[in-house]
Amino acid sequence: MKLLARYNRVNIAATILVLLVGGLCYYFILRFVLIHQLDKDLKIEEQEVKDYVQHNSSLPNAANYKDQKVVFEPAGSGNIKRKIYSVNLYDTTEDEQIQGRRLIFIIENAGKNYKVSITKSQQETEDLIQLIVLLTLAIVVLLLVVLFIINRFVLNKLWLPFNNTLQQLKQFNLSNKSAIKLEDSNINEFKELNSAVTTMSNSVIKDYDALKSFTENASHEIQTPLAVINSKLELLMQAENFSEIQMQYIQHIQEEISRLSKLNQSLLLLTKIDNQQFKDTEHVDIANIVAKHLNNYEELIAAKEITLTQNIDAACIVSMNKIMAEILVSNLITNAIKHNIKNGAITITSEMNRLTVSNTGTELKSNPDELFERFRKDKVNSESLGLGLSIVKKICEQYNYKAVYEYANGLHTIAIEF
Structure with missing residues (x-):
């Protein structure tokens, strides 16, 4: 797998994971804030009812609107605790169940206790949450598309110097004696890489040339003394005053010299091939x-x-x-x-x-x-x-x-x- 593809996969996967977790947290926090605001509205309505009773010594009229409903009921002993909770409401216009918030508290008027129930529809809050979530998802999708385009095109362009360096390394051949030609880059890491590759290739070419020259020169220099030694041994073998064991020793020496001569010729041939001395085809x-x-x-x-x-x-x-x-x-x-x-x-x-x-x-x-x-x-x-x-x-x-x-x-x- 290519480094760029691996980076894209990790980057996109991490982005999606963060956005999913962040989106869920964002949804619940937003829902909590909006419901808390709805509860504050209920408390404001509660205070208005209390103010009305205090100034008018009578209960306000019950109300039944689309988004709000106020009901007064006798409470008897008045042991009902004040509380706010969620309820399911029936919307007659839409013929469906909707969410709502309800506040219950006790109020006294003319020596009697009344249970006041204030209910507010949560539909507008839910619609607002859905709208915000949809807008957020649209922004997330747009962000992912932009990231994909950047990773696909911009990063590919940024990695061109590296790909060129890699291609040059693949084509590098010591026998051609040609140095690696690398493109200039304004990225520090690629500059350092190109500098290291250039230094390494020049050093390798220099060492390779020195080794070939040494092998060729050594082969040429060794060939002459080998020929002289072999010639002297042949003359020595013609003498008649050697024992059979001495003749065997001389013969073994001659065989090893012959083997060494073949080795020398083979090394010289390899050097000539490396130096491309057989170019004619x-x-x-x-x-x-x-x-x-x-x-x-x-x-x-x-x-x-x-x-x-x-x-x-x-x-x-x-x-x-x-x-x-x-x-x-x-x-x-x-x-x-x-x-x-x-x-x-x-x-x-x-x-x-x-x-x-x-x-x-x-x-x-x-x-x-x-x-x-x-x-x-x-x-x-x-x-x-x-x-x-x-x-x-x-x-x-x-x-x-x-x-x-x-x-x-x-x-x-x-x-x-x-």
């Missing part, structure tokens, strides 16, 4: 490259007694650097041979936009998601450099191809989707 026939490399590895395949099956589609033409295509196919086939079993099988399928290489082998002991990472290799085969599939992934990334691995029914399958 052309239409490459993957089928021809597969056939060429299978011919080169024919003896190695025969030595491991591997059964080879080919399903080659001659229409598999892709646009990429030819050297990159050669390395891609070579690493896939080499990987299938190296990690195969004796008397195993390799199946290579070439389609219009897909190259699939499958080989028999034991299930991976490591996490398959780490298969394309540098120096990641299965524990079963410790001789692997762990760079072959990393080079495959790097080539695919450069051309926006997709490399997919899966293991099923004893077969390791790597598919390249062009």
Whole structure:
């Protein structure tokens, strides 16, 4: 869920909750105030009746109006308590029951006690309450609509700098060597964010360039002494005064130097790919490259007694650097041979936009998601450099191809989707 949507939901939900609770409180407080005012009117009528009796020594005439009714009844001993309470009244004009307030008190005139009942209709008060509530609801609805519009349009506009920064971060690619270009904002938080992102990206690019330069320079510098050591070892092996054990030691040293040389060449190749030194593209026939490399590895395949099956589609033409295509196919086939079993099988399928290489082998002991990472290799085969599939992934990334691995029914399958 987006932050803005989450904010809108919380904001609108909190607003509705506050308005509902506030509206209920507002209704009951308003009703209490208006009824209290109605009770004050009843008390005023009470005082007028008392004043009339005091000045005229007689009871006023009973009254029966639409909104008010005054009744005088003999009270006898006069033990009736003064009180104000709500009553239900019948409205003959509307033919319905309505609410009312009634005041009862005792008054003495000419030595006799009379019960005075003053009743006032509550209808006007209720109508006024309904009118005020409806106006309040209309204002609340208008407020919610305005809040929705503000949240939908104004806040979206306010968040544009953040969305632009997020989009730039998603598109950021170290291999392009292009700094992140962020839009200026007059909001302090976004200014601080843009400043931090710019500083971080510049630092990352600088460190990445330094690392690539170091790797490339180190690979070049290491290659020469490795070649010299290997040459001297070959001359040393031609001598006749070594024992068999010494010759084995020298042979092991030569094998490790050869392995180190391959590692150095692979790192140098990865650095060249990162530096985009293979920019030239052309239409490459993957089928021809597969056939060429299978011919080169024919003896190695025969030595491991591997059964080879080919399903080659001659229409598999892709646009990429030819050297990159050669390395891609070579690493896939080499990987299938190296990690195969004796008397195993390799199946290579070439389609219009897909190259699939499958080989028999034991299930991976490591996490398959780490298969394309540098120096990641299965524990079963410790001789692997762990760079072959990393080079495959790097080539695919450069051309926006997709490399997919899966293991099923004893077969390791790597598919390249062009």
